[in-house]
Amino acid sequence: MSIGKIAELQPGQKVVGRFLVARKELREARTGKKFLDLTLMDQSGRRVVARVWEDAESVAEGFEQGSVVAVEGATETFRNELQLRLEQVRFVPSEEADPREFLPQSAKDIDALEKELAEVVKSVGNEHLRELLLSFFRDDAFRERFRTAPGAKTLHHAYVGGLCEHTAEVVELCTKVAEMFPDLDRDLLLTGAILHDVGKTEELTWQTAFDYSDAGQLLGHLALGERMVRSRADRIEGFPEELKLRLSHMILSHHGTADFGSPKLPMTAEAIALHHAEDLDAKVNMFLSQIRAAREQGRQWTERHFLLKRALYVGEAEQSEPPSEDAGDAD
Amino acid sequence: MSIGKIAELQPGQKVVGRFLVARKELREARTGKKFLDLTLMDQSGRRVVARVWEDAESVAEGFEQGSVVAVEGATETFRNELQLRLEQVRFVPSEEADPREFLPQSAKDIDALEKELAEVVKSVGNEHLRELLLSFFRDDAFRERFRTAPGAKTLHHAYVGGLCEHTAEVVELCTKVAEMFPDLDRDLLLTGAILHDVGKTEELTWQTAFDYSDAGQLLGHLALGERMVRSRADRIEGFPEELKLRLSHMILSHHGTADFGSPKLPMTAEAIALHHAEDLDAKVNMFLSQIRAAREQGRQWTERHFLLKRALYVGEAEQSEPPSEDAGDAD
Amino acid sequence: MSIGKIAELQPGQKVVGRFLVARKELREARTGKKFLDLTLMDQSGRRVVARVWEDAESVAEGFEQGSVVAVEGATETFRNELQLRLEQVRFVPSEEADPREFLPQSAKDIDALEKELAEVVKSVGNEHLRELLLSFFRDDAFRERFRTAPGAKTLHHAYVGGLCEHTAEVVELCTKVAEMFPDLDRDLLLTGAILHDVGKTEELTWQTAFDYSDAGQLLGHLALGERMVRSRADRIEGFPEELKLRLSHMILSHHGTADFGSPKLPMTAEAIALHHAEDLDAKVNMFLSQIRAAREQGRQWTERHFLLKRALYVGEAEQSEPPSEDAGDAD
Amino acid sequence: MSIGKIAELQPGQKVVGRFLVARKELREARTGKKFLDLTLMDQSGRRVVARVWEDAESVAEGFEQGSVVAVEGATETFRNELQLRLEQVRFVPSEEADPREFLPQSAKDIDALEKELAEVVKSVGNEHLRELLLSFFRDDAFRERFRTAPGAKTLHHAYVGGLCEHTAEVVELCTKVAEMFPDLDRDLLLTGAILHDVGKTEELTWQTAFDYSDAGQLLGHLALGERMVRSRADRIEGFPEELKLRLSHMILSHHGTADFGSPKLPMTAEAIALHHAEDLDAKVNMFLSQIRAAREQGRQWTERHFLLKRALYVGEAEQSEPPSEDAGDAD
Amino acid sequence: MSIGKIAELQPGQKVVGRFLVARKELREARTGKKFLDLTLMDQSGRRVVARVWEDAESVAEGFEQGSVVAVEGATETFRNELQLRLEQVRFVPSEEADPREFLPQSAKDIDALEKELAEVVKSVGNEHLRELLLSFFRDDAFRERFRTAPGAKTLHHAYVGGLCEHTAEVVELCTKVAEMFPDLDRDLLLTGAILHDVGKTEELTWQTAFDYSDAGQLLGHLALGERMVRSRADRIEGFPEELKLRLSHMILSHHGTADFGSPKLPMTAEAIALHHAEDLDAKVNMFLSQIRAAREQGRQWTERHFLLKRALYVGEAEQSEPPSEDAGDAD
Amino acid sequence: MSIGKIAELQPGQKVVGRFLVARKELREARTGKKFLDLTLMDQSGRRVVARVWEDAESVAEGFEQGSVVAVEGATETFRNELQLRLEQVRFVPSEEADPREFLPQSAKDIDALEKELAEVVKSVGNEHLRELLLSFFRDDAFRERFRTAPGAKTLHHAYVGGLCEHTAEVVELCTKVAEMFPDLDRDLLLTGAILHDVGKTEELTWQTAFDYSDAGQLLGHLALGERMVRSRADRIEGFPEELKLRLSHMILSHHGTADFGSPKLPMTAEAIALHHAEDLDAKVNMFLSQIRAAREQGRQWTERHFLLKRALYVGEAEQSEPPSEDAGDAD
DSSP states (O other): OOBOOGGGOOTTOEEEEEEEEEEEEEEEOTTSOEEEEEEEEOTTSOEEEEEEOSSHHHHHTTOOTTOEEEEEEEEEEETTEEEEEEEEEEEEOTTTSOGGGGSOBOSSOHHHHHHHHHHHHHHOOOHHHHHHHHHHHTOHHHHHHHHHOOSSSSSSSOSBTHHHHHHHHHHHHHHHHHHHOTTSOHHHHHHHHHHTTTTHHHHEEOSSSOEEOHHHHHHHHHHHHHHHHHHHHHTSTTOOHHHHHHHHHHHHHTTOSGGGTOSSOOOSHHHHHHHHHHHHHHHHHHHHHHHHHHHHTTOSBOOOBTTTTBOOBOOOSSOSSOOOTTHHHHO | OOBOOGGGOOTTOEEEEEEEEEEEEEEEOTTSOEEEEEEEEOTTSOEEEEEEOTTHHHHHTTOOTTOEEEEEEEEEEETTEEEEEEEEEEEEOTTTSOGGGGSOBOSSOHHHHHHHHHHHHHHOOOHHHHHHHHHHHTOHHHHHHHHHOOSSSSSSSOSBTHHHHHHHHHHHHHHHHHHHOTTSOHHHHHHHHHHTTTTHHHHEEOSSSOEEOHHHHHHHHHHHHHHHHHHHHHTSTTOOHHHHHHHHHHHHHTTOSGGGTOSSOOOSHHHHHHHHHHHHHHHHHHHHHHHHHHHHTTOSBOOOBTTTTBOOBOOSSOOSSOOOTTHHHHO | OOBOOGGGOOTTOEEEEEEEEEEEEEEEOTTSOEEEEEEEEOTTSOEEEEEEOTTHHHHHTTOOTTOEEEEEEEEEEETTEEEEEEEEEEEEOTTTSOGGGGSOBOSSOHHHHHHHHHHHHHHOOOHHHHHHHHHHHTOHHHHHHHHHOOSSSSSSSOSBTHHHHHHHHHHHHHHHHHHHOTTSOHHHHHHHHHHTTTTHHHHEEOSSSOEEOHHHHHHHHHHHHHHHHHHHHHTSTTOOHHHHHHHHHHHHHTTOSGGGTOSSOOOSHHHHHHHHHHHHHHHHHHHHHHHHHHHHTTOSBOOOBTTTTBOOBOOOSSOSSOOOTTHHHHO | OOBOOGGGOOTTOEEEEEEEEEEEEEEEOTTSOEEEEEEEEOTTSOEEEEEEOTTHHHHHTTOOTTOEEEEEEEEEEETTEEEEEEEEEEEEOTTTSOGGGGSOBOSSOHHHHHHHHHHHHHHOOOHHHHHHHHHHHTOHHHHHHHHHOOSSSSSSSOSBTHHHHHHHHHHHHHHHHHHHOTTSOHHHHHHHHHHTTTTHHHHEEOSSSOEEOHHHHHHHHHHHHHHHHHHHHHTSTTOOHHHHHHHHHHHHHTTOSGGGTOSSOOOSHHHHHHHHHHHHHHHHHHHHHHHHHHHHTTOSBOOOBTTTTBOOBOOSSOOSSOOOTTHHHHO | OOBOOGGGOOTTOEEEEEEEEEEEEEEEOTTSOEEEEEEEEOTTSOEEEEEEOTTHHHHHTTOOTTOEEEEEEEEEEETTEEEEEEEEEEEEOTTTSOGGGGSOBOSSOHHHHHHHHHHHHHHOOOHHHHHHHHHHHTOHHHHHHHHHOOSSSSSSSOSBTHHHHHHHHHHHHHHHHHHHOTTSOHHHHHHHHHHTTTTHHHHEEOSSSOEEOHHHHHHHHHHHHHHHHHHHHHTSTTOOHHHHHHHHHHHHHTTOSGGGTOSSOOOSHHHHHHHHHHHHHHHHHHHHHHHHHHHHTTOSBOOOBTTTTBOOBOOOSSOSSOOOTTHHHHO | OOBOOGGGOOTTOEEEEEEEEEEEEEEEOTTSOEEEEEEEEOTTSOEEEEEEOTTHHHHHTTOOTTOEEEEEEEEEEETTEEEEEEEEEEEEOTTTSOGGGGSOBOSSOHHHHHHHHHHHHHHOOOHHHHHHHHHHHTOHHHHHHHHHOOSSSSSSSOSBTHHHHHHHHHHHHHHHHHHHOTTSOHHHHHHHHHHTTTTHHHHEEOSSSOEEOHHHHHHHHHHHHHHHHHHHHHTSTTOOHHHHHHHHHHHHHTTOSGGGTOSSOOOSHHHHHHHHHHHHHHHHHHHHHHHHHHHHTTOSBOOOBTTTTBOOBOOSSOOSSOOOTTHHHHO
8 A cells, every 4th residue: 555646646547555643633524524624645745635524523532633544535626626536544653654744855965064064163163142142052852953944834945854954054145244344243143144034934834744733824934933032042140131132133134134034134144144045045946946846848938937926937958859969068 | 580482483583482392312413513402392292403613511410301491692594494593502401391281281180080090990891801991990000190191292192191082082982882892892892992002101211202112113002002911911910811811912003004013903892993983082082173274374274284185174253153144155 | 405515516416406597498419409508506695507308498487587496316527517317306495494594694683773864864974975875765666776786796795785885995094084184075975975886786686596796797786776876966956066967977987097997086085985895895895704714724825816916815723832721813 | 576486585585576376274273373374376386385473364365366466575494494484464456466367377278279179079970979068068068177277286297278289199198099090999999088087076176276186086087987977978868888898998007007096997999099199298298398407407317207217318409400511529 | 611709609510620839739638648738819809718639749740830821620618618529620822821810910001100200200309319229120020020010919010010100199299299299308298209119029929920029028128129229229339328318217117107018207307208108108098999899789788807806898889869871979 | 645535524624735636616606706616535445625716717727527636735624524625736646646546446356257258158048049259258348348347336335346246245245146046047047147247337437536426326327227228138149039028027127126227027037036136236235335334344233324224233352363361252
């Protein structure tokens, strides 16, 4: 019994396979009949709604949200969405199938990235800022969340380890920017770069799928992150008030404009540098992953992207004529 | 020696009078000469730049920012602004002239408003919320700031006591709204109404003039207020997490849209009710004070308002007198 | 033969039931064949397209738009929409099934609301305004439309009696606002509140479904309402011109901004108060009805709303801690 | 005693000349002293504030708003504006100086334009529309206002007769458009073109200066014009309802977008044609008058225009003279 | 074997017919299996995706993109889109079925339009501009593209010959505008009108369907057209620099605003006149074609248009009153 | 006779000094009298209007726009602007005073920057791109303009050599970005970085002041630069069409959005990377120069910036010196 592929489901098809239970609710139909309402996920991160109508209550006791289950059933179309109607749902113990394998993973070595960040932390000369950074990274609960969190729900770095990867890239860019502009306060800029998205460890959930927590939806990672940083800074003796203020400002303003959720525009040189470095990294990653996926499908243009409001140009990756050795250069 | 009236200054005029020192800087001209650069304020809240060129350093030692001073000098025009060039600046001790009198004051009885709010606090049934409110109002330092803070720098309730007045009005409106819509959580709505602008006690400064603090400019009263509320709620045992979340969300979202600085749109019924009640109160106050001022000047229309982007209609004739039978015509 | 439930239709299903004919057109297919193109509605207000291909012309003679019909047929999918292909369509006389029952109804007592409004009318001191109000409510044709009109096509108060309900709520809020701000002209504000949406009696149609009339689409209820009010005021002798102007302005500007269809921004204190009171009432109603519906389905968040551009937070209906008996209230 | 030229006033200068009284208010200074507050206008349409402090009350009795006066006094600067402080103000009877000469005039022959429009009215085949047009133009009070009204306060056709001139141009364009697109309803389009701005006869005032009436500010010429057209159409027997609706829609939507004050977007072919023809005429006139004025001052670019948000290119040299061989280079 | 009609395809249906191959890709499924991925078009311009799974590679050799093919297969639904699964695909030689017939055609006589434009070219007095125009129209390759290009991909004049038709209409309007405003440089305005959209001959492709070229997507017809005009003008001796500049500016700015892709706002009178004339023509054409199509379907309103963001009013095709013979005209 | 300082001009003051003639026009007053209308500039780049009324015509013959002149006269205020009324104007030959010295200069070593760029050019592996770059830098006329052009008229790098400095910084950032993202085409990205602003050599003028050329105003540096790059690429044999397209697209889209003048959004990964790198460099430079200037004036906040729409935070005190024990407080 192989792992199911949601992308390949067709209407009117039998389905046998293993999925992760991303959501599980025991509900009551209008007729009063109980049914089990599930969202199943495969390893690509795709999801499908599935329903169990027979013995829903006893079936529901056999597994939890976050479990892997082996199912049998069939597809059906409901209000223009493909769904599953399940006949059987069997719990698969985690020794047999690890739920974490159902989430997409970073291709980078997270240990190595963490070490890089640790080197940067060491290089921060201002002792208050360095102590603040260490208070985060010496907290194992935080570290574990920081290492595994995705960079976003869907837009960029949307995989386990993505937050760490994105942070390391922004730090690398800011290191360059600090070198180019000696008037910038390097310690402050790098501290801001490392901490700018720590709020995502509370904004997002990624146990069984990538989603927003309630706090994430209602407050957002800017406010959550600012609070995390501030409350740790408040516990460090002698931490200058103005430095706290500058750091809080960098976190709250790093989306750059009100439209993207920053309650304040960047008003310091370090804040504007952080915003642009962050934006550059996010956007280049979005573009490259969109283009890569389209190229694999042999397309010349990507689909129009709902947020970027444009299609991206892939170009003639494999040119129609036989490519010469240096075709890559020509492209 | 009477208090000076900045509104009446004319070019090329001798000036003798008392003013509040709203800003004081000892600066160096390009030629190397030291001069004292002041901003003086009168009781209307109007301000004028004034400069002392003779013995600037010794004069500067005679008083502080926030002092009342008696000055002699003359007006001069510099880059299209009227300024003062001062010959004499003498410190006036506060027994002789109270600096607080130089700030505009609420026309309401602040003690009475505070009692009204205290009654509302008592009526809050949810013990966590009530305890939270009491933790604010039993803190004398906070209470003092809350009682004296203006409601805004310039736009509405811009006078000592204005925050208290605005808060009481929003609470009165929300009481009505809670009565009309029983599905709303009255305790939560009123708690949010009372606390929605507490961040203004840190965003604004009003010792010697109404202005933004640095923290106010860089973080804003939404983030500052949410932090104040959250940190007090965190110290109350058993305060439900979801309730904290709903309250933080109300404070962060109460400006209603990103354009007005809310990082999140209101997403609960109490949050949307608070936003609209707050907006109604602020706007009606702005309109009434603009119209009142224009009517006193015998105008039919107000000046175009930079933020409202419109002139307001005052209309014909006076109406405060008892209307005669055909008052309708005059209206 | 029971009333059909459109929400429960499934692909590939036989259908037998009664529906209201919300639209009826006899059309010609490209092949030249005549067919009957219907929109059927059930009591929930949901609609489905249905087609009759056999003997379309003679079937069409058996009933009118607005009739209740008993149908037999089957579902089919056409361009991703579920439709009905009908074999039989039989007219059901209104004694047997009242077409009005197919529209959603206000849960409030409309007679009582009307009496409340009548009391407010009596309390209006300005005789011209009072006479204007009476000219509306003594006109039985208007009253009948006003009592039955929905408050909007879909967004808020979208049920028979909704306009009356919404108006009464806005009046209640404005009564409070007038009490809080004595500088407001209470008579004018309440008159504006009562009349602000009278144009909806011409903008909307609700005989067989809630929709826009052609005049509603092309002119909107602001222009339609202003015309209704103005033409009645013009017939009242001695009605002051400025008062007409202020009232017309309130109606045209009550949506607050150009984006929401007001050709002029509110420029009087009564106009801004009306706008905000109206907006508060509409938005709180939208939020509460969205949240209520989602809570009934056991959801923690509503669907994203196309106009509000957000999902709303419902919260943990069954709280994680053991709830006390009245936990629901506290939430 | 020549007519004064406001554009040539300098600070610290004696002034003797004749001006039109565009505004006259007897006011009270804060000290209780009465003063006369005037706005004077010269024939270029420029205005200056002037004040009389001596015997203000008796001086005020000598003339009315709209009179021409002969003044003596001096310039003074007040809050960065040049003002006049008048010693003498003497009434000049209209035989001696006609107040109408103080307003800018159309360069076109208004009688001829009116005749052109009358020909177009005759060519309208639909009798209801023709009767509607005649009801306007046979009303002498309307005709007089229509002939003399400016096309706008400042933006385009801002001179006596400008409305008539603008209307004739829009009609000429629409005649062409109707000829090019036979699917358009020519009668309706031309009727809309003739009537589209009749509301300006009530929106603007031009007795002593070009300004907005109160009704103009509060309702705008779209709503005012639609009411004028509708109330006349309502008095014509048998005027089809749909035709009234289409015409009302054209007038309300002719500004094209909500941002420019149309409560509804154009939704008929005649409405969109009218909008674009009207916009073309207004914009080309604005461009040409800006460019002409700048060319007369020997400039290569106009000043940045506050509404167009751009400077316009005038270009090099004169071109009206017969070009020499190398005229191309000069262009 | 008749030409297929894509609009009539139903789920679960056999399909036999001829279509144009608008796109042809040989792709590899995730399993490694090769399949042929086609987009087929019928003469209405509608398109459907079709796939060949059997012998995809050899089938692919039988025809090219742009060929007409005779197919046999069946419809299937894939991710909510109707598709074809083809069993047979046979090449149809162009003698038997002309691919050009699969594209919609202008209803106008293109030869006649071209002659009209040639007359206008002759009437251009400025020899440099006339020479420039001739350099385009004496270039047969350009002329052929210009005669056949559509006016846009979908929005207006979307048929073979549409560019020529649109250009002729804009020229006709500009001729009128030049006559009305003698201050406009007629030669320049008409040259701009004729050349304003020549970039569309490179932006669009219309061999087998209307689409954007890669250059069209990445640069747009404004930049492409400006380059075409400029490079020809550069080859004409003595062409004045300022005239080149004015013409380039007209082409780059003719969309009127940044939102519609103009990198510069119109800043000359000829540029603003061209923009408005072009917009009028495009919009009136869009409105008329939408309304015409809806009227043919017996509808009173068009569907909401994604770009116009509104539905258009068609009106009561069959009027409630008995229509006279020419009722259509009156409507 | 020293160089005049415009910033220090006061009303009612004698003026003796040397200035650059940034504009020179011989004009005619309304009275018919000829006068000389000048704009003078000092070395700070500040400008003042100056007028010569005596012997204007003969004075005008003594010097040209771009000359340095020695003047004597006095300040006067005209319509709220300080002006000069000159009694004497004497030409100063360039041996005595170099006009170039009146322009602000880059603080960087332009020769060194050019060498850096030359190294980058050498590192470009793609021979077509390298040849294109060399075609620019081997053109001495271009090189001279490129070395001396400012980076913008006022916003950032507004000094002689600024374009070169800005380009070198963008190249440095892109080098880093290319290293971080190996999927990016490094050769293309660096070529785009080097050439992205070459259009500024035609958009701006900087002989006697920084201003826009007519072509700059009417076409902009994006269109001008794309044309420069394209016409050189067209002359390189075998330059792949797709590569030209990608490069043109990068230049046209590098402002990122329509609002900032890009007719197309970035649609390739290299284009988005270039846009963000360019934006980062421009914004960080703007922030740092604003903050530096304000700090020199001892201010805690900069003035509100018209384009950034915000004031920037400077903060307390100097920090570059070794902080004392209580530096935290001072910070």
